[in-house]
Each structure stands twice: as C-alpha cells, then as structure tokens.
Amino acid sequence: MRVLFFCLMILLLFGCQDRYRYFCQNPENFVHESCQKPKCQFTQTCPEYLVAPILEKQTNVQPTQPQQPAAEPTPNR
DSSP: OHHHHHHHHHHHHHTTSOOOSSGGGSGGGTTSGGGSTTTTTTTTOOHHHHOHHHHHHHHHHSOOOOOOOOOOOOOOO
C-alpha cells in the first residue's frame, strides 16, 4: 500500500512542472539567439508565432516612444 502511495506522489510531483513543447515557447528563452529572427523563421519557432498573447501582455507593459500630440484639424471651407 505504501509503495502505491509513494508511486502516486512521485507521479503527481512530476506532473506539476512547467514544460514547453518548443525551446522558444519558454518566456525565459525569448532573448536567446536561436529565438531571434531570421534564425527562427525557417522553423516557425519564433516567440511571436508560439505565444502571441504572452508577448502582447509584455509589450503593453513596456513603455513605447511617447506619442506626439495630434495636429489640430483644419476646418473645411
């Protein structure tokens, strides 16, 4: 009975790890050379192809260039 319980616990512990199918799918590897274009384009493993929602969240958090105020529209005559 203890052996069965021990095997079940080991199985549950190994099932809780973060595993990624592709190397470039892991957010920690986004800056790796093989995950940068043009190397990743041939195999279609670029991070923007694999995890677009994660990248969109990260780009929204990072500030971009400040937007210039829009010019006032000229009235039609």
